[in-house]
Structures are given as C-alpha cells and as structure tokens.
Amino acid sequence: MFKTNNLYTYILKNGLQRYKFKHSHTRPTNYEEKAGKKGVSFVFRSKAQMANARGFIVTSEEAIQENKDTLSHWTPNVYSWGGYVDAKRHHVMGFFEENLMQINTYVIDIDCCKEVVSSDDILLAGIDLGVTPTLIVESPNGYQAYFILDQPSFISKANDFKSLRTNKAIAHSLKVAFSKEIDGVDFGCNPFGIFRFPNEQNIVFYEPDNYFDFKTLMTWSMKVSDDHHQEQQDQFMKQFKTSDFKQTQTSWFKNLLNQTEIKGGKGILGRNSALFTASLACYSSNLDQDTCIELMTDFNASLSYPLSEREIRKTVRSAYSGRYKGASTAVRALMF
Numbered sequence: 001m002f003k004t005n006n007l008y009t010y011i012l013k014n015g016l017q018r019y020k021f022k023h024s025h026t027r028p029t030n031y032e033e034k035a036g037k038k039g040v041s042f043v044f045r046s047k048a049q050m051a052n053a054r055g056f057i058v059t060s061e062e063a064i065q066e067n068k069d070t071l072s073h074w075t076p077n078v079y080s081w082g083g084y085v086d087a088k089r090h091h092v093m094g095f096f097e098e099n100l101m102q103i104n105t106y107v108i109d110i111d112c113c114k115e116v117v118s119s120d121d122i123l124l125a126g127i128d129l130g131v132t133p134t135l136i137v138e139s140p141n142g143y144q145a146y147f148i149l150d151q152p153s154f155i156s157k158a159n160d161f162k163s164l165r166t167n168k169a170i171a172h173s174l175k176v177a178f179s180k181e182i183d184g185v186d187f188g189c190n191p192f193g194i195f196r197f198p199n200e201q202n203i204v205f206y207e208p209d210n211y212f213d214f215k216t217l218m219t220w221s222m223k224v225s226d227d228h229h230q231e232q233q234d235q236f237m238k239q240f241k242t243s244d245f246k247q248t249q250t251s252w253f254k255n256l257l258n259q260t261e262i263k264g265g266k267g268i269l270g271r272n273s274a275l276f277t278a279s280l281a282c283y284s285s286n287l288d289q290d291t292c293i294e295l296m297t298d299f300n301a302s303l304s305y306p307l308s309e310r311e312i313r314k315t316v317r318s319a320y321s322g323r324y325k326g327a328s329t330a331v332r333a334l335m336f
Contacts, residue, residue: 015078
C-alpha cells in the first residue's frame with residue numbers, strides 16, 4: 001500500500017492554495033501563501049456524478065486532504081477558474097482546455113483486460129521507451145499512468161495557445177509510444193481531463209523520483225512524432241507500391257501529409273478541406289475507413305493548429321459516404 005501524505009502536493013505544484021481561505025483547521029498562525037496565481041481543481045464523488053458534471057470545486061490542498069476518502073475523480077491539472085451551473089451549486093463548469101492554467105502531469109488511460117496487461121507491463125514499456133510513469137492508478141477497466149513534471153507547464157493565450165498545443169503534442173507522443181508496446185491505450189481520452197482520484201487503495205505504483213523535465217520530454221516527443229510519421233508513411237506506401245494507380249501514390253498526396261502549417265485563406269485549402277481532400281484520396285484508392293482515420297489522426301497531430309478528434313472522424317465519414325469519387329485536379333491545385 002502506497003501512502004499519499006505528500007502525493008497531492010507533489011502533483012498540484014502550488015497550483016492551488018495550501019490552506020483554505022476560510023474555516024481552515026490546519027493553517028499555521030501567520031502563514032503566508034506563496035506568491036503566484038492560484039487556480040482550481042474539479043472533484044467528484046462517483047463516476048456517475050462525474051458523468052453528469054455533478055461535483056464541486058476545490059481551491060486548496062487542505063480541501064483535497066479533507067475529502068480524499070470520499071473522492072472518486074479529479075482534475076490533477078489546474079484550471080484558472082470554476083463555477084456552478086445551477087443555483088444549488090451541484091453542477092460544475094469550467095473544465096475546458098482553454099481554461100487550463102497549468103499542466104502538472106500527462107495521464108494515459110489504458111483500457112485493458114488485467115489478465116493480459118498488468119501494471120508491470122506498463123512499467124517495462126516505460127523503461128524500454130525511456131519514460132517510466134511516476135504513478136500508476138488502477139481503475140475498474142484498466143490503469144491510468146501519470147507522467148508528472150518537475151515544474152508545471154503554464155498555459156497562455158499567446159500565439160493562439162501555442163503552449164497548450166505543445167503539451168497536447170507531448171501527450172499524443174506518449175500515447176503513440178506506449179500503444180506500440182501495450183494494448184489498450186485510449187487515444188480518445190483527454191490527457192488533461194478528469195481522472196481517477198489516486199488513493200491508498202488504487203495506487204499500484206508510485207515513484208516520485210520518476211519526474212520529467214518539460215524541455216527534455218518535448219525533445220523526446222518530437223523524435224517519437226517524427227519516427228511515427230515516417231513509419232506510417234513507409235507502411236502506407238508499401239501497402240500500395242505494387243497496386244494499380246491510386247491517388248495515394250501521387251506526389252501531391254505525399255506532400256500534403258508532410259505539411260504542418262496549414263491555414264485557411266483565399267486560394268489555399270484550410271485544415272478541414274485538406275483533411276477532406278486527403279480522405280477522398282484514401283477512399284478512391286480503396287483504403288479501408290479505419291486505416292484512413294488512423295492516417296488522418298497522425299496527419300492532424302503534426303499540424304500546428306490541429307482539429308479535434310471528433311472533427312477528424314466526421315470529415316473521414318463524409319469522404320467515405322459514397323457521394324464523392326476522389327480528390328479532383330481543381331481542388332488539389334489549391335493546396336500548395
């Protein structure tokens with residue numbers, strides 16, 4: 001059994017106040033809060049309540065400690081503000097990406113059969129990849145692996161949330177890397193969202209010395225992303241190198257998948273149109289829809305301004321609806 005005495009402080013990294021502003025039972029006399037902006041965390045007492053956003057907002061580590069025995073889920077990353085939808089203060093609001101104040105940890109959700117994948121398998125995968133998790137929490141349907149930063153990564157609106165996009169790219173690389181080693185990595189789970197609240201009953205691994213430096217992790221992420229993108233390209237081209245002519249074999253298609261800075265504008269396709277055009281090429285080349293979604297997800301992850309996963313699937317489904325034959329010459333000519 002792992003003790004949680006300092007765990008929550010270790011994860012939250014001064015993102016919340018140390019003690020409650022009012023009615024504190026533990027704040028020392030004349031205590032002064034450390035300088036810096038403080039945010040909020042959202043907590044829930046059951047999965048059913050979490051699914052209905054029925055929870056409450058905490059602004060201090062003291063409140064976390066007071067409620068730790070009755071919490072089921074929380075947001076380990078800190079948000080700038082939180083509010084309640086209803087007058088009775090039952091339903092919370094504010095846990096959306098642009099409201100993030102600081103990233104303390106990346107979390108990978110692994111849905112798996114525990115007879116097939118164990119926590120030891122996750123640790124061995126981490127050792128092989130050079131990114132061993134700091135914390136592993138067991139859930140009814142698998143595990144959640146925490147990769148905790150040594151210092152928080154602060155989110156800013158500057159450059160259209162560039163810091164948030166960088167953090168999302170790192171989170172995606174962690175998922176890609178671990179998915180090649182173990183089954184069950186959930187690519188649809190928001191790495192900065194709501195997760196199981198770690199407690200002494202569900203923690204199966206905790207090593208605080210396994211923390212991560214943001215810049216080092218970013219460099220590692222870029223290499224994983226480059227290697228994965230090249231692997232996808234090689235696999236894709238190998239699949240079609242001996243077949244009849246297909247749009248996926250053309251130079252414009254290869255060039256499109258290598259683009260990272262796609263913006264809308266006159267005479268230039270925007271992200272949705274570029275994704276739709278590439279998906280049409282896959283459809284006309286008889287590539288199955290699931291493989292196309294995987295390819296477009298990888299392409300989207302390399303963009304500086306990526307679309308949501310929901311938008312990717314919607315675009316691919318539209319391209320595969322049968323209403324279109326393939327990417328026309330006129331449309332392709334607008335791309336570069």
